[in-house]
Amino acid sequence: MPQPRTAIARPVIAIAGLGIESSTFSPARTGAAAFHPQRGPEVLSRYPFLAPGRPLADAADWRGALVGKALPGGMVTADAFAELSAELLDRLRATPHLDGVWFDIHGAMTVEGIDDAEAVLLARVREVVGPDVLVSTSMDLHGNVSRELAHLSDLITCYRMAPHEDHMETKERAARNLVHLLTTGAPRPVKAWVPVPVLLAGEQTSTRIEPGRGVYAAVEEVEAMDGVIDAAIWVGYAWADEPRNRAAVVVTGTSRDAVTAGAERLARGFWRARRDFAFVAPTGSLDACIDEALASTARPYFISDTGDNPTAGGAGDVTWGLRHVLARPEFQRPDGPAVIYASLPAPQAVAAALEAGVGATVTVTGGAAVDDRHAGPLTMTGVVHAVKRGDRDAVTEVVLRVGSVRVILTELRKPYHHEQDFTDLALDPRAADLVIVKIGYLEPELFAMAADWKLALTPGGVDQDLVRLGHRRIRRPMFPFDPDMADPDLTARVIAPADQPMTGADE
Incomplete structure (x- = not known):
């Protein structure tokens, strides 16, 4: 049974993250300068809902660590990742008495020689801030969610629109839910994760048209269920070749039964629609x-x-x-x-x-x-x-x-x-x-x-012709690479809280 936590009247929350979509099928490489990193107070200027006088701004003591967002491009160089992540971690170390971290990322960063770069970075963040600090992760729906990333995050969410007209709304939701957990002393949430073996381009999964519109409309319905805090579907990032690249669902909440049922409903809906997704234009x-x-x-x-x-x-x-x-x-x-x-x-x-x-x-x-x-x-x-x-x-x-x-x-x-x-x-x-x-x-x-x-x-x-690109490392079978594959196991995996060891494999 999750244990209540001590309520914190005005928690100290750091903001950190690196974001990029990295195509492994492009010969380009991305350096540190491309992230245009912001530090300290300038980080807060990225988010209108943290402007002075706004309710969420006053609800916590927000501390900018380092946030860098790059234009999508080729793989990030190992040197760039080392440089930026080292500075990000140093800035977190220099922020005393942290209660929470808002991990603002994209979710499709590929680094030379590193798989699942965001989970690697968050694991290093955890080493610095300790297991008791709560982490809320906000992402693009074209990011990738491994079991490890879900485990290391107490809250995790993504956009619900493509194009991403709700990008700032999503970030505000991630920050607001984190503040709520900290100020109410609620237990760490329960998370249900379902990997869905589908990998489609964003141009095939726009929420402007069906079936994407209907698939994503179900997200708000699941979020409204008793015992659910947040629900999210990730389409995944189609132009990188790592084992984590695929669609995924995570539902977070206070009820194991509710998050499990919600996650399985969303995963089944996405899987059923897989053959109906089409390009958003002729x-x-x-x-x-x-x-x-x-x-x-x-x-x-x-x-x-x-x-x-x-x-x-x-x-x-x-x-x-x-x-x-x-x-x-x-x-x-x-x-x-x-x-x-x-x-x-x-x-x-x-x-x-x-x-x-x-x-x-x-x-x-x-x-x-x-x-x-x-x-x-x-x-x-x-x-x-x-x-x-x-x-x-x-x-x-x-x-x-x-x-x-x-x-x-x-x-x-x-x-x-x-x-x-x-x-x-x-x-x-x-x-x-x-x-x-x-x-x-x-x-x-x-x-x-x-x-x-x-x-x-x-x-x-x-x-846009994904099959001819030549993916070699994604987990197979995968639709549309294996169009006649059998129905997958879409049973929700309940993820252990971040302060407990992760059990089970990223399957």
């Missing part, structure tokens, strides 16, 4: 998508160049898609259909355009410096249309007008998710005929702007 080859866009009267027409999506872990500098666009005869005349292409990291091309200045005609070469498996560097001649310096991700951006295509070139990778990303570069996406973006499902602003859109199935480190 798909096709890039050329087929362009043909359909040109034949349509819908404007602007968006096309997702999905295989090199930097917000899923692509290197961002695959030239295959842009090469196909510029080769189309329709776009080789300045008076052709107005096209915006976002984007291609090409630092030397950006430097040459900067030197030449707006209005100059330049010939530049770029791309394929990281991922040259599908096409080599691309040479373009065009007019410099716009220049912007100081972007957090891109650093410097240049727009090059090549025929009727406005090509956005960047010093470093950048995702283009907002209308302002384009208008800041003297581009009007609403007036364009086609907007081709390296992305998967359209983020909310783009989705609202698009009169129509399609997903182009293009090559890259986050190829």
Whole structure:
């Protein structure tokens, strides 16, 4: 029987975590600087609900340790993980009398030579803070939950929407539930974990449409059950190859029977829906998508160049898609259909355009410096249309007008998710005929702007054709890699509290 704890009127809670999606199918590597780590009081500025005067801010003494979030990319280098985790742990050691830790992560970080990096990091956090400190873990639903990570966390939750319009709401829930446990002296929660042998891309599991909408609607129903604190379904991260990569369910609460029943209900619902998940938009080859866009009267027409999506872990500098666009005869005349292409990291091309200045005609070469498996560097001649310096991700951006295509070139990778990303570069996406973006499902602003859109199935480190990528280390059988596999055991595994030894294997 769980034992009550001493209630703490105003607990001291540290905030720590490292977050990234890391594609093991991309040749890119991610260094420490890419995480843009924040420390001390600046960590609190990440979370509007911890602003001074907000109820949750006043309910605890919040201490920022270190939080770093990187743009999705390639595997994190061993040196970067060692550097960042060492500083994170040192900062926790320097924070006396901790009652709780909010572990704010993504859940899909792969580190050179380390499996299940988040569980490894949390185990080290536990060594520093001790077994009595309560930990609440918040994650992306495209993260991975091993049994070890669930065991080391007292509370664990993830987003319920894809796209992640509830990302801040989820973080607030994780923090609020932790404060509640500490201030009421409630026993450590019971956790029920169910690994589900399904691994699908986010573009196939969006909650905008069925069956994802219905599968995730059941999460709130389970959370509302007596004896349940929180419920969560993780889709998992499809573009990494580790034994933990798969879907998972965790339900947390005060009642063993309730969390077990809730977890099994959610797991069965996800498994039953596995064959019904489909891409969130019509798909096709890039050329087929362009043909359909040109034949349509819908404007602007968006096309997702999905295989090199930097917000899923692509290197961002695959030239295959842009090469196909510029080769189309329709776009080789300045008076052709107005096209915006976002984007291609090409630092030397950006430097040459900067030197030449707006209005100059330049010939530049770029791309394929990281991922040259599908096409080599691309040479373009065009007019410099716009220049912007100081972007957090891109650093410097240049727009090059090549025929009727406005090509956005960047010093470093950048995702283009907002209308302002384009208008800041003297581009009007609403007036364009086609907007081709390296992305998967359209983020909310783009989705609202698009009169129509399609997903182009293009090559890259986050190829949507998962079976052809070549996973070797995931646990088999796994759907869709083994489409005719037998129904799995979806019995909930009740996880021991973090202050007790873990029993059973991560199966």
